[in-house]
Structures are given as structure tokens and as C-alpha cells.
Amino acid sequence: MERTEPAPSGAILRRIPSIELLLERPALRDTALRVGRRRVVAAARAVTSDLRAAITRGDRSDINLESLERQIAAIASGEPSYSLRPVVNATGVILHTNLGRAPLAIEAARHAAEIAATYSNLEYDTDAGERGKRDIHVEQLFEELLGAPRALVVNNNAAAVLIALNTLADGAEVIVSRGELVEIGGAFRIPDVCAKSGALLREVGTTNRTRIGDYQTAINERTRVMLRVHPSNFRMEGFTERPQLAEMAALARERKVALMEDLGSGSLESLSRYGLHDEPNVAESLKAGVDVLTFSGDKLLGGPQAGVILGRPDMLTAIRKNPLFRALRPGKIALAALEATLALYIREGAEAIPALRMIQTPNAKIAERAQRLASSVTGFAEITVTVKDGFSVAGGGSSPGQGIATTLIAAVHRRMSAQEFARALRLNDPPIIARVEDENVLLDLRTVLKSEQEEQIVRALERLCR
């Protein structure tokens, strides 16, 4: 493929529009009418000067007039321009940790916003007129959904594992299979978390095979916990073995130690209908007799960042009393979003949760959207698009190695390499994040939030043809 050298920054700098030209643009003329010409000129100077600096540093290699206009209008109108902003996720990775994992359902976002901007009964019992507990708002919902007798919520699953181990096994032993001593990412390594909790790690079995007998032999008078860990984004195939959860639960009961499970994703229901096998779910673990179960709120549950701890009332009461709980407790915004997410499961089922809806959308629907988008850009001179089969992934460490059949838009730009094309899309406003494979930019609409974001993709492609 022919490739053009990146333009020297001098040439790009000369393409920055003049202040006079910018002020002629209709949107900025309107802004000037509202806030006065002087403020628009000042904002235009600031924005173009930042842009000039970024181009000179080599951080930017294109100029997006609409985005410039929007920035200038926002600054002139006194609207803040934030660092944290929406992006279009066209990667097909549904629970993309770098892109904020699960998008909340509108109802959950709305409830969080409502509670955020007012006083609430976060820790107040309005009936008794006295202090209440922040846990009760979601505890009843977990009971209704799963029959879980008690629930606690902390900031994230890492915190949940830490506080549970610290409560149950500080200064004592915790047994973990060598096949489950994994690193989840972001430096969350099971051995390190054990060490920080004060528990002494006792490894059993081998990397590929661990049997119930290995746990049996390892249990001694210092053992408090048998820990089972979802290997998350790590997948072993071939000559492997690990005991059934129920076998482990029976052994734990017999030897009077606690069985704890770090479930990772924490799907509330089986996803094998949608082609995701091997993803354990919360109900199964509770049924198998796990004493303490932890999982994330923003993975397959589809809610806010949170760590959920379910299980035996006596153990959860002890965890609740741990002074670490105060350090790890969630804020009202997360609790409101979690409450609304769980309420949606009860009222409308999993289809009402955006992340689960994305997983469940049949490929035929994605193909239809991809075809429609592809046909609306066929007239664009510089870009060739084709539609082809591919895979989306759940992400967030769930169901590693298993794809969900999807339809991809493969795009090639005549004047740019695939890497440059992908970068230009990332510099769009809003940024569009795509995959690059074999000199193609791949867009997966499974993770693109319906029509508005599809429109943004079309507009970005159109702009890159100019």
C-alpha cells in the first residue's frame, strides 16, 4: 500500500485558521452575539495557541475545524472543558477497563445524578429518625435477586478480596491452587493481595492440575480459608483439572475452614446461551456452598465500579466490623447506581442492562447496522470500507478466549496507514477507539451506543476525507 509521509509540522501549522476566519463561522458568530465578540476572540486565541503548541510537539497532526469551533464556543461561554469525556468504543470489547468498563443504564445514571446533587437518607433511618446504615439500600435487592442472606459493598473487587482475606485469615493460612495464582492486570496479583491482607499463602497442586486431595493434605490447624479464584483473563487448555466447588465446600465444612471465592466478573446469570461458556455465575457459587463470594460491580453485572461481598451472615458481620471497611466503603453515587442497576434486573431482567444487551445482541442485528453504516460512507472518496465477520469479546477478564460472533467494518484510508487512520479517529471529538489488524481499521458496532455514536463515526470519516 502506498503511504504518505506524515506532513511536516510547518505545513500543518499553516492550516490553522486565522482568528478572523474562525469568527466568520456561523456557530461562533452566534456565540459572539450571546457573550460578546471579545470573549470569542480571546477563546479563539487560547485554543489556536494550544493547538499550535501541540502540533509543534508532534502530539497532533490534523486540524478538526468543528472540534476547534466547539472548544472555542465552550470556553467563550464559560462552560468547563473536562479531561474526563465520552469516547466511542468501536473496539468490540464490551467491558473495556481502559474505557470505563460497563456503561450504566440510563435509569442508574439518573438515580446516581439525583442522589449526588442532594441530601439523602444514605445513613439515616427516616422511620426512626436516627442513624442508619448505608448497606441496607442494596442488601435487600441482592436478597430478592439471589436469595443471598447478606451483602456488603466496597469500592471494587480488589478491596473486597483484601478486606475478606484480612478479616478471615490475618496471621493464619489461606490455601490457593497454583493454577489460580494469577495476575488480573493493573498489578492485582493474588499472592500480593494475600500478603497485604496479612494472610499466609499456602500453595497447593500444580499449575495445570489441582485435586481435592491437595487441599485436604494442606489443611492444618493454622488454616482459616480455602480460596478459589476465577483465573480471569488467563485460560488453560489441555491436561487440566480442578475440583468442583461443591466438593471444596464439603471439605471446608468438614474441616471447619471458610471457602471463599473471588469470582471476578460476577455474572448474575448463565451466559452460555450467548456463547460464553465457562463463565461461572453468582447463583451457582452460592448454591455450591461458598461461604464468602466477591465480585466486581462494573463487569458482567453491568453497574458502577464496586466490589460486592455476599455470603454467610456471621462472616459478613465480621467483615463489616473490620476497621478497613471504613477505608474501603463506597460513596453514595456508586450505591445509588448499584441500587438502580439491581432494581432494573428485578423489574425488567438482564436485557435492561446495557453491557448485557450488547453481549446478547444477535450478529444479524450488528450486521444490519454495519451494512447501513458502510453504505452511508461508500461515496467517501478517500476511504474504502468492507464488511466482514469477526469476534467481539466480553472483556474484564470474563470468558477469556471466547469470542462473540460479530460483523466488523474494515476501513482503509488511501492517504494514511492503518495506524495513522486509527490515530486520526482517536483525535476526533469525541474520540473514536478502533482496532487495527492487517492494515485495516476495524470498527465493531456491538459496543457503539446506537444511532448518535454511529452518526459521529460517519461524520468523522467524512471529515477525514477532506
Ligand SMILES: *Cc1c(COP(=O)(O)O)cnc(C)c1O
Ligand atoms: C477483575 C478482577 C478483580 C479486580 O476487580 P476490580 O473490581 O477491578 O477491583 C479481582 N479478581 C478477579 C478474578 C477479577 O477478574
